[in-house]
Structures are given as structure tokens and as C-alpha cells.
Amino acid sequence: MANLAAQLAAVLQACIKRSGGPKPSRAHAKTAHARVLAAGLAADTFLLNRLVELYSLSGLPCHALRAFRALPHPNVYSYNAAISAACRAGDLAAARDLLVRMPERNAVSWNTVISAVARSDSPGDALAMYEGMLQEGLAPTHFTLASVLSACGAMAALDVGRRCHGLAVKVGLDGNQFVENALLGMYTKCGSVADAVRLFDGMASPNEVSFTAMMGGLAQSGAVDSALRLFARMSRIGVRVDPVAVSSVLGACAQARTDEYSIVRAIRLGQSIHALVVRKGFGLDLHVGNSLMDMYAKCMEVGEAMKVFESMPSVSIVSWNILITGYGQVGLYAKAMEVLDLMQESGFEPNEVTYSNMLASCIKARDVPSARVMFDKISKPSVTTWNTLLSGYCQEELHQDTIELFRRMQHQNVQPDRTTLAVILSSCSRLGILELGKQVHSASVRLLLHNDMFVANGLVDMYSKCGQVGVAQIIFSKMTERDVVCWNSMISGLAIHSLNEEAFDFFKQMRENGMFPTESSYASMINSCARLSSIPQGRQIHAQVLKDGYEQNVYVGSALIDMYAKCGNMDDARLFFDYMSAKNIVAWNEMIHGYAQNGLGEKAVELFEYMLTTKEQPDSVTFIAVLTGCSHAGLVDEAIAFFNSMESNYGITPLVEHYTCLIDALGRAGCFVEVEAVIDKMPCKDDPIIWEVLLAACVVHHNAELGEYAAKHLFRLDPKNPSPYVLLSNIYASLGRHGDASAVRALMSSRGVVKGRGYSWIDHKDGARAFMVADDLGTNVGELTMFSDDVDTSGITEVHRDETCAS
Template sequence: MSLSHASSNHYCTLLKLCCETRNFTNAKNLHSHIIKTFPNPETFLLNNLIASYAKLNSITYARRVFDQIPHPNLYSWNTILSAYSKSGCVPEMECMFNKMPTRDGVSWNSLISGYAGCGSVYHSVKAYSLMLNEGSFNLNRITFSTLLILASKRGCVKFGRQIHGHVVKFGFMSYVFVGSPLVDMYSKMGLIVCARKVFDELPEKNLVMYNTLITGLMRCGRVEDSKRLFFDMRKRDSISWTSMITGFTQNGLDKEAVNLFRDMTLEKLEMDQYTFGSVLTACGGVAASREGKQVHAYVIRTYYKDNIFVASALVDMYCKCKNIKSAETVFKKMTCKNVVSWTAMLVGYGQNGYSEEAVKTFSDMQRYGIEPDDFTFGSVISSCANLASLEEGAQFHARALISGLISFITVSNALVTLYGKCGSIEDSHRLFSEMSFRDEVTWTALVSGYAQFGKANETIRLFESMLAHGLKPDKVTFIGVLSACSRGGLVEKGNKIFESMIKKHGIVPIQDHYTCMIDLFSRSGRLEEAKIFINNMPFSPDAIGWATLLSSCRFYGNMDIGKWAAEFLMELDPHNTASYVLLSSVYAAKGKWDEVARLRKGMRDMGLRKEPGCSWIKYKNQVHVFSADDKSNPFSDQIYSELKKLNYKMIKEGYVPDMNSVLHDVEDTEKIKMLNHHSEKLAIAFGLLFIPPGLPIRVVKNLRVCGDCHNATKYISKVTQREILVRDAARFHLFKDGMCSCGDFW
């Protein structure tokens, strides 16, 4: 249509369209036409222009239009006042309010809303008091709703109760718009009894109120009450169902959440990102891969298949279900990724044993310009800890200091764990001492660090100090303390701590605790006591528990208990090679080579192969991996030459190869050759060649170090005057001046 013939009403309609389409340019063009068309435009039209500019977040243009009105009416004042209020321009809002010739409830509400938006309880209360002084006729439902939301956000119980009193006094309890914020306020403050009382007394209830109370009952853990309310509802919408699913997930009831989602699909209700996000979290929580895939298929048929929130939840779900390939597929297909998406993939890699990929993902994330948060940082540091990569971990420590993320306890805790797992227990303790706040995770991280080092007495002292500080140890804490007792041979002390865990701290032992106790008895040679303990357990040990006992039977040469343990282990897990290997080592130590051959034939017949031992060492950001008799390394000639020189020096110092560490019936010369080329010796020789003098040589091994390698490394540390740190499958060994930190007890 030709704008030259447009009326004021036409312009108002077009301005409304500009606001709906968020088109600021068209609004300015219309403003230009209004100026050209109307020499003296009506106040009604100018008020609409002010409101349009305010909605388009252009407070400057809105004020210019207001200043051009010769005689602004109350609506004009309220419109510009509301604009200042919504944009958070508090000084301008106050100035405009004070200039108003007359005020009504809308004016006061704009002032109160402006203060509330800035979180200022004091000024909101002051404005509300002045409003009451002018007369309660100004009050309306928006006033109370605004103040109740403010009280809820700021956690002001006393203020909230006062507003509740005024709601009752001035007769606003019948308004649903006021009742719902009241229920929400009490719920968020944890006053669920008050919330329920308000809900029950309301004469009229709508879906919003029901949903608000359901959510409130779930933050407070009142699951059964929430379920009763949900099933009592005559009508339920998508929000009702989503609130319940989310509540179940938040309260650890993942199976119930998945089942409820299944029921929701039968209702054919529309679902949103929160519905899918919650049920996917629940699927991940119980590793329900099949159900998770079904939800994924459901998502693909909706508008949410490209939603960043849902896609991130899918990545997280697949990672928790140990389906890392599907997680990668979803992640790679995401057109847009944020810090949550990247962190989900990074954490997934770390939790599934792909620590190197986790560190690489962090680097990729940085290249895309995504800034990590404390959770991302903590996760990548944990991956460095799993890799025993001290250098990279130390670099992340430096970056955490520069970025300020070190102030987050998640990051500090990860660093305490990192240094502990990398054998730098002094650095771990120093960082622990520098922390201004420590929680149970912090203490447990240090306890576990000392335990891995076999420092039993220090671990126990730290544990007792933790208790003295009023912190509550958890299951992981006790695993650390009990393992320290087993590595230190403190049987009686470990027994007392195990009993106190049950009787004093009310913790029901899990398989790991029982495994620690089996290790405690068997490592100290008290194999009969270990057998009695196992027979008194409420359930049978797992494969690790039986293997632990069997390993000690090999060390102490106890064939009877060794055969007993091996039979149970073979029955529990026929394809576990540990039972065959450990039992054959018991027979080999006794010279029963026929039995060794029988076991090996049994393994061949079942298609089983012993897990190959390997060791690795990091040099110049590259990991060098070695296996026994390995000649794949480009520096193999130098490594074997170095080992030959070392062997000569060690023998001069009194080193004698331990033939019992060889499980093959071959000549002694062949046994010595096999011992000389074990994986950790190759890695140590590499370290001696390339790690600069003065720096410790750090080697990681996937299995427990054998007796001969342990003895040989003591001699190597003596003849080379180098510190050698070996982290095997059980603990740390720090070799220095011909001694090991474990005291030869491992």
C-alpha cells in the first residue's frame, strides 16, 4: 500500500510487524515516513513508536521520540520508564520516575522491576514501601510476582514471607499468576512444606502450579510426594512429564526416568531439548545403550536432531555406555559445538581409557577458539594423570594459574591427583597445602597419592588428619587407606580401619574394599587368613581378588591355596589368562614343568594368549613403547649396547639374575638373555641415553614389575647415580642409590 495514504492505525500495525521480525531498519524508515506525513503526529502514534524502539533495544531512539511529544500522557511516561527498566538503565529510570507528574500501578511496577532486574533487594523493598504509602490501589498481580521472583533468586526468606503476608492481606491469593511464584519461591528456598501448604490452599490451580510444585518436590528429594502429585493430576502436559523425568535423573533414579520417558512417548506429547537431555543422561547413568539408541532414533525424527544441547547429551550418553565410536560419529556431525560439546567428548575419551585422544581433543578445541571451563580443564589434567605425563600436566598447571582457573576446586583437585599419579608426591602435597579450600575429594586425592607410593604411615596420618578436620571419608578414601596398609604390611591396622569403615562410618564395603583386604593378608604371607576372610565374605571375590591371592601364592610358593584360588578364577572367568599364567608361575618356581606345559596347552586349546608386558617412557612429547626383546625402536642398537654395559657394571656390584622370574624350562644362559631384555629394562636404557642427567627417568609398565627387574633397577640406580621412577600396575617404585621406596615389599 502507499504510505502517503496510511493512517495512524496502519503505521501502528506496521511498527508491530517490525518488532515481531526484529527489523530495526524498517522501523526507522517508518519513523521517517511518519515525520514526512504528519506535521503534528498524534500522541497515540508516538507512544507506539517509543514502545517499538524499546522492544528493538534502541533506548536512545525511544528517548528522542519521547522528548518530541509536546504533552506526554501517562502512557507515554510509563512506556519510556518501562524501556529504561527492562534495559537495566537504573539511574535514567530513577530520574524519569521522579519527573513524572502522576503515577499509577504500572509506573511503580516498572520501577520495582528495574531494581529487581539488577538484583537490588534493598531498593525494590524501598520502592514497594513508597508505593504502599501512596495507596494500595496501585498494587496488582505483577507487583507481587516480581517481588516473589526477586526473593526467590536472592534467597531472602524473611522478605519472601513478608510479601506472602501482603498477598494474603490485599486479597491476591486467588490469582494464579501470584500463587505460582509463591510455590516456586518456597520450593527453591527448600521450604517444601510451606510450598505444599500454599499449593493446597489455593482456590484455583493450573498446570504451571502443578509443574512448579513437582519440580520443587524433586530439588528437595521428595520423590514419592512428587510421584503422587504427578499421578493425581487430571491433565498433564509436556512440562509435567519432563519435570518428572528430570527429577528422577537428578535424584539418581535413572531407570525410573527411562521408563517414564517410554510412557511419555505413548502419550504422543511434544518433547523438547530438556526432555531428551534428561532421558539421555538417565540412559548414560545406567549404561542403557539399547534404550539410548532408541532415544537417538526418536530424536532424529524431530526438530532437535541438530540441537547443540541434545547432541551434547547424545555424545555424553554414548561415552558412558562405552560406545566411543558412536559418540565420535555424533560429535563429528555436529554443525555447531560449544564448550559443553567438546568437554563431553573429551571426558568420554578419558573415561574410556583414550587419554591421548582426550589431550588431543583439548588442543583441537583451543584451535576452534573455544575457551575451556574448570570442568574441561580438570578433565584434561586427569587424562594427563592417567598417561603419567608430568610435563604436559605441569604445562596445564601453568595455564591454570595464568587463566585463574586454578581457583576452581575441580582444577586444583585434578592437579593434586596428577602429581600423585606421576610420582611427584611432594608437589602434590605442596599444592594441597596452598589450597585455600579443600573438600573430601582433595583429601582423598592426596591419600591415594601417598598410598600408591606405599607410604603407609604417612597415608594413615593424613587420613586421621582428614577425620580431625571434620571431613567425611567415602568409599574411595578407604580404598586408598586400605591399599596403603597392604603395601606397608600393616595387617592389624588395616583390619581396624576396615571395621571402622563399616561400624563407625556406615559404609557398606564394595568389591574393591574386599580385594584390598585379601591383598592385606596375602601380601604379608598370611595366606590361610586370606582364605578364611574370603570364605566369610558376603559374596565371592571378583577376578582381581582371586588373582591377588594367586599372585601371593606364587611369591610364597603355596601350591595348595594357589590351586584353590586358580580353580575359582578359572570358573569365574575361563578366558582370563591371569589364572593360567600365575598358577604356571607357581609350578615353575617348584620346578614342575610338566604342570606348566599342561597349563600352556590348555591356554592354546582355548585360544588364549598372555597379555604382553609393555613399558613406555615419554621424551620430547613422544611416547616410546617397548615390549620384551623389542627391536622396533629406531635407537635399538644403542639401547641394547647400553644394556650390555649396564649388565657388566651391575654384576661387578653383586647383581645376580633371578631365574625364578623366567617361566620357561630353558638353559640358564637363555633365561639370563630373556631377563636382560624385559620391557622396563629397555625403557630405562632409553631414558639413560636421552633423558639429561639430573632429571629422573620415569617409566610406566602395564603389569606388575617382576622380581628380577625390580632387583636389577636398584643396581642400575646405584651404578648410574640416577633416580628411576617406575609406575607398575600396582604402585610406584622410586629407585635411588640402590634402594627402592617400597622397601622390597610389593
């Protein structure tokens, strides 16, 4: 029997040695087990231990555990073999149960379970088990520390990692290369690069693993230059350069183009590494090939990435994804789609990364419908993917779609992050949806994101644009950190709601707080000056614009032209317009409209005709401006010609505003037959402005019949508007039909319609002061043309009248 047991032990040992080779060792294990049972040696602990080990190494962990459970008297070796089998099977609960039931635990037992748990999704459990091991008085080995340090890195548990480092020094394992490399990995993953550098510099013989870990940590922290120098040092001192080290340094090159290196230098460095790859024969390594592709793609050399792709002996889904992302980054959206089709033809099924990358490419190409198609193919989009599509909708001004997508995101229980909230707040701001904005505010408080500067900026913008300026100011005042975007949101909100003096105060505070105004800041302030018709303040802002170098910015320039035009200073507006080196359509429109609004219709037409000789193409706003100019200058033939050219020459469908301008031009000239022809064919007959314009023309030309027709439409569309009652009454009075005039006034009174009073204001040295008709300033200054002797007029810089209620 002893000889037979020895023979079986030899057979089992031979099978164990072969377990790393071909799979037939599984059959050998089962055959050997059968012979043990046939020989009546099922209770032989030594043989059963070898069987447990053989089953485990042969990929049959369930058989190993069954063999263990059959042991009548398991020993420490039995438990260790069973624990190893459970870990190999991924049954960590069984492994931990075996460890608890083990009569005498040793370092090997603990190390096996701690290592398996550390590699799982529960690194915190591995640290807890490590504490249990220490409490039993067992000293950690280099294997223990390596596993525990890996768990510390996964959890960014720097304090625990430092304690492990201290213990390694205490037990004399700090010089063990295995432990040193694990410490390097822990420090770099925890973001403590300074500790990693000190450790690396103190290593007696760093190997390729040490250099690779250190390079990766330096690159991730942004010290790309140091990472690349470390690779040069590695090669110089003769440390073996392996594919992993090459992939790490290629990652540093890819990252270099966003740091202190220019793209050109990053490419040059990458090409040097590429040459090394060819010389070392690493080109067959899939990971190295993918790293090369990634480096070229991120350096915008997607053509070189394609060459690497075509030279690779085998590719993976990662390779295809890198290529698709590369084409998307350089804006070659069609090429990215072509690669996606080729990928599927080659037998590779796109995964969620593929669709996410294509989604980003579609958004960059501003093809939101295709982006939505890609999004819908992702089974469980991450919050980043949701944000990408939400941002795309928002950027394309599809704010209602943005909100609908956000609601769908909520229904799928995807928790929003700071980017999500900021995008939705932007859409609420643009649409003026205060209630949803308040809900998002509540969600930000619940998620503890309301103090995040990105979210707080969105809240300030949303509340200010929705008319809740006071709430916006409260949020603004509570912000611990503010950037220029936040200041701009506050200034813009104040300016939009005509709180112009408050806007100027905030602009002043912004500068006093060390913030440099941007184009948005200046555009808002210039618009405030335009609303106030304040040339002195406008000139001050203009001077600051020149000082800060924004005079050639087309947005600021357009605002300045608009400001000078609204203040009636067309000479300065034209001077600045001519000074602009680059003009967009907005600048042209503001200049043409400025001429039109200031009664210089001929100049408006002249400038429009000059614009047509340039590369700038008119849009619908341009035609509103030039038709307004024609109307004010009595250029009826030109107005008709321009109107007719809109659709035929430029493909612009006339809007209600264009019909209004044409009717105004015809009405002012008394061409009422042509007016009736235009009204008959225009599609928009329920717009009150058209009928107001027609009624005003009828007043000038005493056309009672057409005036009555226009007034009836206005009584139906806008019964509380006093203008049609007053204008129709004026027509009757001018024709001597005083009875009809009285009847209209009586109708107005019976309907509770009250004519608004006109008002004027002055720029005084103590600030702007406004006056309604019949207000008293020493004397009646309703017209602001007469002042009593005791009224100080020395500080008055300008006098303005609001003509909106002149009728």
C-alpha cells in the same frame, strides 16, 4: 401508528441507556420486543435496529441476531448492529459472514470485525482483513490502526507495523494519542525499543498509558535503569500514576536484581514504590498487591512478600502461586509445601502453575520423588515442565529414569526443544547408550536443532564418551560457534579413551582460539598426564594452573595429586596437598591412595589417622585406599581394625573392593586361616579379582591347596584369563611338581588361552615410544635396560614399565 412507533422508539432508547447497568434490562428488551410485535411494527427497520442494538448491549447476542434476520429491509446500521452482536458473542465466523454479505461496507463495519479478530487467537487474520479494507479504498481510522497495531505486536510483525506507522503519518493520525500509544505498544512488543524511544520522545503530551508502555518495553529489553528513571520523570512532571503504571515499575524492580542493579538496590527501589502505593491508596488493588509480592519474592525477600500477602484484602490463585514460587527460589521447600496446604485449606484449588512452581521447588531441594508427584498432577505439562523434571533426574544421576520419562514424553506427542535434547544426550553420555544417542541426533536434525550450540555440545559429549571420537570431531568441526563447554567435551572424550596426544593438541588449539580453560579443561589434561605417567607434561599443566589461578580449586587440586602420585612423585603430591587451603574427601582419598600405591603404606595409615582428627569423614573410597596401604606395608592388624570399624563406626557397608584389600593384606602376610574365615562370611564370592588376589598370595607362600581352590573359581568365572593358569603353574613349579605345572600349561593351550606380553615405554625428545617384550631397538630392548652403542639415549627423559603382565 406513528405516535406508537415514536413511543416505542423512546422506550427502546431508554432501555439502551440502562443496558450498562443492572441485568433487568434484558427483561426490558424482551418486553419491548413483544410490544413491537403486538403493535404490528415488526417490519419497522428503525425499531428493529434499536432492538438488535439493545439485545446486543444487554448480553443477549443470539436474540439480537434473530431480530436482525427478521428484518425485511436491513440497512447499513442494521448490519453494523448485527456484526457488533456477533463479535460480542465471540462468533467471529458469523461476524465475518455478515461483513461479506453487507451491501455497503464502511469503516465502522471493518473496524468492529478487525478489532474482534485481533483480540482472538488469529492476529494474522486481522492483518489480512486490514489489507482488504484498504483495497476497498477505505481510509483507516484511529480505531482501525489501534487494532491492527495490536495484531502486529502479537505477531512481532515489525515491518507491517512500520507500514501502519507510515500510513498514520500520511492520513494525519500520527499525532492521535490513541494511535501513538498503540504504536508504542507495537514497537516494544516487537523488540524495537529504539523506535519506541524515538516515538516517545516526539510525543507532545504522553499520558500514563504512554509512560507505562514505554517502561514495560525498556524493562523487557534489559534497560531497567532507563525504565526506573522514566517512572521518576512521570511522577516529576505530574502525569497521573495509576495502578497499572505502579505494577509496571514494580516489574522493572523485580527484573533489576538480575541486571546491573544489586539485589540490595533493587529492594530499596521496590520499597520506595511500596511507600508510594501506600500513599496513593493502591494497596487495595489486587494486581498491585501481586506485583509487590512478585518484586519482593524475586529479590529473595520472601518474608516481605508474605507481609504484603497478609495485608491484602483479597487474594487470588496468582497471589498464592507467587508466594509458593518465592519460598521455592530461596530453598525453603518445606515452607512452600506448607503454603500449598494452607492454600487448599483456604478453598483455593491448585492449578497447573501451582504444581509447576512446586515441581521447580522440589527439584531445587533435590527431592525428585516429590517433584514427580507434583508432575503427575499436571494434566497437560508444557515442554518447560517436562524439561524441569528431566533435568532433576539427570542432575541426581538417575539417568535411566531420565530416559524412561523422555520416552513417555514422546508417547504423549510433546515436541522436545533444545533443552530436552541436551538433557537426554547427557544421560546417553553417562550411560554409554550410543543407539539412543543416535536417535536423539536424528530427532535434532528433523527439528533443525542439530546446529544449536547447546544441542551440538551434547552431541559432541555423547559421541566422544561413547567411543565414537571420530564422529564427535566431525560434529565439532562443523559447529559455527563453539563455547568452552564444547572444547571441554572434546578434550574429555579424547582423554577418557586414552587419546592423550590428541587431547593435548585440542587443548593447545583451544587456547589458540582464545578460549580460557576451566577447571574441567585442566582436570582432563592432568588426567591425561597421569595416564601417560608424564611428569614433564604434568609440570607444564601445573604451571598453567598456577598462572590461571586454579591451584585452589579442589577438583583441579585432586587431579594434580593423583597425577603426581601415578608418576611416583609423592613428595610433590604431598607438597601440593598441604598447600591446598580447602580439601574435600576426594583430595584426601587421592593422597592416601597415592601413598598406598607407591609402597608407602605407613604414610597412608598416618595420613588416614590424621584425617580422622579433622571434620572430614571417610567414605568407602577412603577405606579402599587405607586398606591398600595396610596391604602393601604388611600392616595386618591395622587392616583388620580399619575394616571392622567401617560399619560399626561410620555406617559404611563393606563392598567387594574392601574384602579384596583385606584378603590381599592377610594373604601377603601368609594368614591363610584368617583369609578362609573372611571368604566364608563375605557376601560376594563370584568376583574374580578376589580369587586372583588370593591366588597371587598363594604363589608367594607356595600354598598349593588354597591356590588350587582359588584357581578353580577363576577357571569357572573367567576361563579366558591367562593369569590363573600361569600363577597356578608357578606354584606347582616352585614345589617341584613339574608334571602338574605342565598339565596346567597344556590345559591353558587346549582352551586357546594366550598369555599377554608386557610392555614398556620411554619419554623421548621426539615423543613417547612404547615397546613390547622382544621388540628390537638396535638390540633386544624388551627390558629397556640395555641399549646398543648406536642408540641415541640423550633425549630420553623417563623410562616406564607396565607391570600388569609381569606374571
